[in-house]
Amino acid sequence: MTKLEVSRRKAMAGIGVGAGVLAAPAIVSTAAAQTMNWKMATAWPGGPLMDIGAKAFAEKIAFMTDGRVKVQVFPGGALGNALKVPETVKNGIAEMGHTWMGYDWGADTTTCLLGGYAGSFDTERMLHWLYEDGGVALQRQFRDETAGIVSMPLFIRTAEVFLHSRKAVRTLADMKGLKLRSAGAWLDMAREMGAAPVTTAGGEIYPALERGVIDATEWGTLWENLSPGFYKVAKYLIIPGVHQPTAPFELCVNKAAWAKLSERDQKMVEATAKLVTFESWTRIGQEDAKSLEVYKKAGNEIIELAPEVQYETKRVALEWAAKQAATNAWFKKVLDSQLAFEKQWQGADRWRKVMVKEG
Template identity: 75%
Template structure:
C-alpha cells in the first residue's frame, strides 16, 4: 500500500484517532551523527508528518534505554516500543543477521536495495526477525560503501593488517582476524576516545560523509578506502510485537512505507554528501590511501568462504544466502547493459 493509500484508509479504521494519541519510544545505537539525523530522527519526523501528527516517536541516543549494541533485545522486552540498529550487531545470536546488514561478500547498495524491495529480501527479513527474535523488522536507512579505516598507521597491503588493533563489529570481527588483524568491538560513542588514546590503531564506522561528524580525521592521519569489508550497510527498524499488533493494517502500512521512504532518502543524501567529502579529509591533512587489490580480493574471498561455512550450519543462513546468490545471477550482466562508456575509464 502506498503512503497515500495508508493515509486514506486511516479515516475509516484507526487505532490512533486523535492528534498525538500514539506516543512511542525509540531506542538507538547512536550517540548522534547521520545515523541519528537522517535515520532515526528522520523516520520520527516523517511518520509524524505523514500521520497528520497522530504518531509521535521520541528518539533516544544509544545506551539511554538499554545497551547500544542490544537494541533488538530492548525492543523485544518492551523497554522501548521500537528501535533503530544495524542488524549485524546480533550476529552472535544468529549469523544470518549479517546477510541483511551487509558483509565483505555482499553486493553494492543499489543491488541490495533491489534485492530487498524487489527480490524478496524484505519478506525474508520480516519472517526471520519475527520467528527468531520475536520482533517486527523493516529496513530503515542504507549506506553506500564505507571507509575501510581511519587509522593512526598507513594500511595498504595484507602485511600492514597484521596485528592491527582495529575497532569493528559483526562478522568482520572473525574475517579481519582471519586476515591477521586484532579486532575489538565497541559502541560508536566510544570510538573517538579509544582512537585518540591509542587503545586502537584504527576504526571502521561509516561512509566518507558520515565519518566527518565523529571527528576521526583529527586523531587518525590516514584514510583508507574502499570499504571492502562493507560494500553496503542496510540498517533496521525493529518494533515490539505487542505494540505492532494493536495497530490497524492501515497504520502498519504507513509505518512500513515511511521506513522505506527514509531508506531511499538516506541513500540519496549519503551518496551526494560522500561525493563532496573526500576533499574535506585532504584539507584536514589526512593522507588518502587506496587499498592494494590483494587486500580487496582477499576480503571478498574470506567473506564468501565464511558465508559458505555458515550456510552449512544454519538453515536460515542458507535460505537467505541462496536468495542473494540467485539475485546476483539475475543481475550478472547488469553492468554490461547499464553502464555506458564515456571517457575510457569505466
C-alpha cells in the same frame, strides 16, 4: 504543497496506495484514531544515522499518520545497551528501535547477510534485492521467528571507509597485528587476515582511537565519518570499504505495540521506513562525493588498498558464508536468495553503465 506532503504522496505511491486513499474522507476507526506515544531506542550517539535515519523517521511518521504515531528518539545507551537495541524493544522498554542488525551476529550470523558484510553486493543491488526480490519479506520472517520482533529496513549507506588509521595500511602485511575497531562478521574475517579486531559502541570509538587503544576504526561512509571526527586523530584514510560494500539498517518494533496499530498505520510505518531508506541513500551518496576534499584539506593521506587485500577480503567472506550456510538453515535460505539474485544481475553493468573519462 509542503515538502512533507510531497514525501507522503511519494511514499504511499511506493507501496501501491492510490490517490483515492489520500483524498478519502477523514473517517477512521477507534484504533486508527488512538494516539501512540512511542519511544525509540537507538545505537547512535548522533550523526547522520540519528539525523537522517531515526529522527527523520520520527518526523515523517508523525506527519504521515496525522499525529496518531508520535516517536521520541533516544541516543544510544539511554534506554539500554546500545549494541542490544532489539532486546530493549522485545522487552518493551522501547516500542521501537533503530540499529544495525549485524550487531546480533553472535546470536545468529544470518543478521550479517541482512545488514551487509564483506561478501555483499553493492547498495543499488541490495535495494533491488530487498524491495523487489523478496528480501524484506525474508527479513520480517527471520526476525519474527528468531528475535520475536517486527523488522524492516530503515536507512542504508553506500560503501564505507575501510579504515581511519593511525598507521598506513595498504597491503596484507600491513593488516598483521593491526588493532582495529569493527563489528559483525568482519571481526572474524579481519582476524583471519591477521588483524586484532575488537568491538565497541559508536560513542566509545573516538577516545579509544585518540589514546591509541586501537590503531584504526571503521564506522561509516566518507560523509558519515566527518561528524565523529576520526580523521582528526588518525591521519590515514583507507579506501574502498571492501569489508562493508553496503549496510542496510533496521527498524525493529515490539510485537505487542505493532498489534495496537491499525492496518493503515502499519502500512504508513512501512512506507515511511522505505521512504527514509531511499532518501538516506541518495543523501549519503551526494554528501560522500563532496567529503573527500574535506579530508585532504585536513591533511589526511588517502590510501587505496592494494588489489591483493580487496581480492582476499572477498575470498575470505565467501568462504565464511559457505561455512555458515552448512550449519544454519536460515543463513542458507537468505544466502541462496542473494546468490540467485546476484546471478540474475551478473554482467548488469554492461547495459547499466557507460564508460566515461574522469578529470
